[in-house]
Amino acid sequence: MPTTTLPSELTSTSEHLASNGNGHAAPPLADLIPSNEWSIEDAVETYNIDRWGLGYFGINDKGNVTVSPLRGEGATMDIMEVIKDAEEWNLRFPLVIRFQDLLRDRVVNLNKAFIDTISEQNYRGKYLGVFPIKVNQLREVVEEIEDAGRPFDYGLEAGSKPELFAALATHHNPESVIICNGYKDTAFIRTALMGNRLGKKVIMIAEKVEEVKSILEVAREIGVKPMIGVRIRLAAKSSGIWATSGGESAKFGLSTMDLVEAIDYLQKEGAIDCLQLAHFHIGSQIPDILSIKRAIREAARYYAKLQKMGLSSIKYLDVGGGLGVDYDGSGTSFHSSTNYTMEEYAADTVYNIMDVCDDEGVPHPNIISESGRAIVAHHSVLVVRVFGAIEKTKAEYDLRLSPDDHKWVRQLQEIKERIEDNPREALHDTLQIKDDSQNAFDLGILDLRTKAKIETFYWHIVEEIAELYKRRSEDPEMEEEIPEEIADLTPHLADQYLCNFSVFQSLLDHWALGQIFPIMPIHRLAERPIINGTLVDITCDSDGKVSKFADIKDVRTTLPLHPLKEGEPYYMGFFMTGAYQDIMGDLHNLFGRVNEAHVFLDPDEESGFYIEETIPGNSIAQVLELTQYHQNELVRRMKVQIDDAIKSDRLKPNEGMRMLNDYEKGMQDHTYLTFEGKG
Numbered sequence: 001m002p003t004t005t006l007p008s009e010l011t012s013t014s015e016h017l018a019s020n021g022n023g024h025a026a027p028p029l030a031d032l033i034p035s036n037e038w039s040i041e042d043a044v045e046t047y048n049i050d051r052w053g054l055g056y057f058g059i060n061d062k063g064n065v066t067v068s069p070l071r072g073e074g075a076t077m078d079i080m081e082v083i084k085d086a087e088e089w090n091l092r093f094p095l096v097i098r099f100q101d102l103l104r105d106r107v108v109n110l111n112k113a114f115i116d117t118i119s120e121q122n123y124r125g126k127y128l129g130v131f132p133i134k135v136n137q138l139r140e141v142v143e144e145i146e147d148a149g150r151p152f153d154y155g156l157e158a159g160s161k162p163e164l165f166a167a168l169a170t171h172h173n174p175e176s177v178i179i180c181n182g183y184k185d186t187a188f189i190r191t192a193l194m195g196n197r198l199g200k201k202v203i204m205i206a207e208k209v210e211e212v213k214s215i216l217e218v219a220r221e222i223g224v225k226p227m228i229g230v231r232i233r234l235a236a237k238s239s240g241i242w243a244t245s246g247g248e249s250a251k252f253g254l255s256t257m258d259l260v261e262a263i264d265y266l267q268k269e270g271a272i273d274c275l276q277l278a279h280f281h282i283g284s285q286i287p288d289i290l291s292i293k294r295a296i297r298e299a300a301r302y303y304a305k306l307q308k309m310g311l312s313s314i315k316y317l318d319v320g321g322g323l324g325v326d327y328d329g330s331g332t333s334f335h336s337s338t339n340y341t342m343e344e345y346a347a348d349t350v351y352n353i354m355d356v357c358d359d360e361g362v363p364h365p366n367i368i369s370e371s372g373r374a375i376v377a378h379h380s381v382l383v384v385r386v387f388g389a390i391e392k393t394k395a396e397y398d399l400r401l402s403p404d405d406h407k408w409v410r411q412l413q414e415i416k417e418r419i420e421d422n423p424r425e426a427l428h429d430t431l432q433i434k435d436d437s438q439n440a441f442d443l444g445i446l447d448l449r450t451k452a453k454i455e456t457f458y459w460h461i462v463e464e465i466a467e468l469y470k471r472r473s474e475d476p477e478m479e480e481e482i483p484e485e486i487a488d489l490t491p492h493l494a495d496q497y498l499c500n501f502s503v504f505q506s507l508l509d510h511w512a513l514g515q516i517f518p519i520m521p522i523h524r525l526a527e528r529p530i531i532n533g534t535l536v537d538i539t540c541d542s543d544g545k546v547s548k549f550a551d552i553k554d555v556r557t558t559l560p561l562h563p564l565k566e567g568e569p570y571y572m573g574f575f576m577t578g579a580y581q582d583i584m585g586d587l588h589n590l591f592g593r594v595n596e597a598h599v600f601l602d603p604d605e606e607s608g609f610y611i612e613e614t615i616p617g618n619s620i621a622q623v624l625e626l627t628q629y630h631q632n633e634l635v636r637r638m639k640v641q642i643d644d645a646i647k648s649d650r651l652k653p654n655e656g657m658r659m660l661n662d663y664e665k666g667m668q669d670h671t672y673l674t675f676e677g678k679g
Contacts, residue, residue: 038528051329063526069101075608094501104148111152113346125364135372229277236295281320289340304360317365328550336516380578412457504588529560592618
């Protein structure tokens with residue numbers, strides 16, 4: 001397919017780092033490297049894979065993205081080889097690939113980070129982390145985490161009745177804890193107490209004073225001593241997208257007055273020894289370590305004051321979630337990044353709790369954290385197939401003049417010839433002609449062919465002007481600044497690559513919250529990407545697109561891509577999608593869950609890995625059932641219509657029966673597009 005080299009993105013986002021001094025983001029590295037000079041190292045830097053990849057992801061000599069689930073201690077897998085195996089399992093795209101060994105590695109690394117810092121700082125408490133099931137409730141994910149965490153007494157957190165039912169059955173280690181968050185009814189409390197009767201350490205977090213009373217009432221009725229925690233509403237707040245989940249106006253938690261009331265009630269009922277945990281949570285994906293430090297010190301002060309009130313039964317301090325991941329690789333306090341590491345998070349958590357406790361002269365509590373995103377984000381990669389492109393300019397367009405051309409077309413030809421003399425003036429004149437032609441078309445005095453030719457000239461001229469300014473800005477002898485109006489137009493010049501997936505099903509946080517995910521081609525990276533494009537999905541919604549991409553200096557508005565080759569699939573990888581995206585996606589346009597492949601390392605396999613399990617995505621019939629369209633009834637209705645068509649001689653009987661069979665058989669198909677051959 002003909003393509004044109006497009007100028008780099010130049011717009012900036014004020015929230016992120018400033019860039020090259022003129023108010024715009026620096027152009028992607030791919031645009032700055034001559035076409036005859038491109039290496040794997042250039043690809044690594046262009047897509048920042050060495051920064052957000054944390055050693056898990058890289059690029060091999062073939063130009064394919066690789067995965068090292070144990071970061072150098074085990075085999076390295078070529079994702080294109082995984083795709084080849086998945087295709088042999090007849091899995092179509094879009095496809096989620098889960099690297100289960102990477103999941104285990106994240107569990108081990110989090111626990112070791114806390115264990116090491118506890119040892120180094122001579123902290124006199126233990127670390128007993130829990131995985132919040134809400135971040136990824138899929139059975140294989142939770143079971144893998146529970147198994148990997150067993151040597152560390154790593155537990156689970158449930159925030160609803162269904163999650164608690166799953167947690168009780170999955171949890172097997174009596175030394176680890178199950179934390180129950182969220183508002184609770186009697187049935188929730190009874191189920192949690194069932195766990196206590198089975199010898200599990202199930203701690204119910206009271207979100208309001210009435211819950212303390214309800215827990216105690218149901219526990220006495222059953223004859224079980226409950227383990228109660230209190231969620232404290234801190235004054236400290238987070239930053240980033242989820243900042244509103246903390247602070248004094250937060251949805252959950254007890255105020256200081258509520259806390260005193262709950263303590264007084266438990267003392268009055270002779271059940272103060274049931275209170276065993278203090279808890280707080282200030283938000284998810286906290287980008288700034290200073291926010292974490294402030295919250296931990298405030299919570300530790302609450303714990304210390306409770307201890308000094310004689311509440312020695314409180315043995316745990318739960319610091320909640322919030323441990324973020326660096327999606328864009330910038331290492332900053334931008335909402336899609338973090339300015340700290342997992343090790344720094346653990347060290348600061350332990351130190352600040354210890355410092356406050358030592359200052360107050362109280363025992364060090366056992367530390368619980370509910371870190372979910374940092375555990376599961378990296379293990380999941382969404383692979384989608386690009387099946388076409390929408391181009392602003394095409395090489396085959398005819399820009400030659402004819403005697404019958406409108407004066408505006410002739411004027412645009414003249415402008416095109418003098419771009420080099422004064423590109424800014426050329427842009428202004430071009431914009432005026434485009435506006436005038438649109439007004440004329442609206443009034444009905446401009447024909448369709450003339451409008452098409454004007455638009456074609458317009459995009460070619462704008463592209464040439466943008467390219468000219470880009471070259472001048474890169475020329476050390478000129479260093480000419482790129483005008484604002486050129487920077488504003490640049491994103492509109494990008495090609496749109498059509499991808500076989502739904503943003504609403506597989507990348508909901510990007511659409512709803514502006515969450516940035518690392519996105520890049522997973523092959524052909526030994527070639528220089530000469531297209532700057534955006535990605536659009538197959539839904540009928542104009543919001544079904546991705547036009548914000550990870551970058552260490554700014555949010556990119558386009559992504560360096562390769563020209564599509566006829567007859568060859570082009571695959572894009574959406575990385576770090578393991579947190580929330582698997583569960584929170586909706587059925588917009590009735591596009592269902594995608595196919596999955598679960599991959600494990602195995603040194604006995606020639607490729608170094610094997611696909612342990614595949615999970616087929618939703619069929620058309622399954623998603624229709626979710627919206628009360630039942631397959632048998634739909635087939636019956638279609639049969640009635642086909643029978644009527646046969647009776648009225650619009651269809652022959654054999655033709656009608658084949659049509660009905662195709663309809664019924666088609667309901668078992670995948671909800672996404674199917675292309676001839678693989679993919």
